[in-house]
Amino acid sequence: DAGVTQTPRHEVAEKGQTIILKCEPVSGHNDLFWYRQTKIQGLELLSYFRSKSLMEDGGAFKDRFKAEMLNSSFSTLKIQPTEPKDSAVYLCASSSDRLYAEQFFGPGTRLTVL
Amino acid sequence: GDSVIQMQGQVTLSENDFLFINCTYSTTGYPTLFWYVQYSGEGPQLLLQVTTANNKGSSRGFEATYDKGTTSFHLQKTSVQEIDSAVYYCAMRDDTNAYKVIFGKGTHLHVLP
Numbered sequence: 001d002a003g004v005t006q007t008p009r010h011e012v013a014e015k016g017q018t019i020i021l022k023c024e025p026v027s028g029h030n031d032l033f034w035y036r037q038t039k040i041q042g043l044e045l046l047s048y049f050r051s052k053s054l055m056e057d058g059g060a061f062k063d064r065f066k067a068e069m070l071n072s073s074f075s076t077l078k079i080q081p082t083e084p085k086d087s088a089v090y091l092c093a094s095s096s097d098r099l100y101a102e103q104f105f106g107p108g109t110r111l112t113v114l
Numbered sequence: 115g116d117s118v119i120q121m122q123g124q125v126t127l128s129e130n131d132f133l134f135i136n137c138t139y140s141t142t143g144y145p146t147l148f149w150y151v152q153y154s155g156e157g158p159q160l161l162l163q164v165t166t167a168n169n170k171g172s173s174r175g176f177e178a179t180y181d182k183g184t185t186s187f188h189l190q191k192t193s194v195q196e197i198d199s200a201v202y203y204c205a206m207r208d209d210t211n212a213y214k215v216i217f218g219k220g221t222h223l224h225v226l227p
Contacts, residue, residue: 042219091157100146100207105157
């Protein structure tokens with residue numbers, strides 16, 4: 001079975017650019033999550049979808065971060081405009097909608113904003 | 115609100131040393147607790163999971179015990195190996211908000227050969 005895939009693995013952007021990160025969840029999973037990972041803050045939830053519906057949009061990340069799920073097998077995270085403080089690893093995870101289900105993570109996209 | 119606390123940011127051990135990582139949690143609901151492990155260049159993956167029903171979990175030589183009285187969920191291994199070098203995250207889901215996983219800040223384990 002294919003796990004969660006994320007592209008690109010690395011992204012370098014200039015301040016002010018728009019970048020789009022992509023994620024394909026595990027086939028059959030109804031829940032999809034986007035996280036930001038930094039050494040200081042650890043894992044921070046950006047967005048959560050259940051059956052393609054946005055359930056949580058990450059509060060403090062709302063203004064420049066937008067996640068979409070166009071179909072059950074593809075999601076994007078857009079950051080517009082990027083700022084140097086957005087430099088981090090962005091992780092996508094999926095799970096079944098069973099109570100207390102395990103999350104399966106992709107390898108992440110390392111974003112560097114200059 | 116709900117929280118998960120991992121105080122140890124970094125742990126350095128030698129091979130065959132005993133590993134103990136401390137994790138405490140706070141919730142008003144009934145939690146299920148997880149340990150995830152993240153190797154360099156990869157995303158986190160589930161190491162083990164414990165519910166309030168069984169209190170203990172084990173996987174790949176690691177063991178975690180859930181203590182409701184002290185609201186703690188520690189990870190231990192009798193004899194670590196260099197391949198165990200990774201970041202370990204304690205995490206919690208509870209029945210009041212079951213989709214949401216709350217992660218600790220992570221413990222970076224470095225095992226010297």
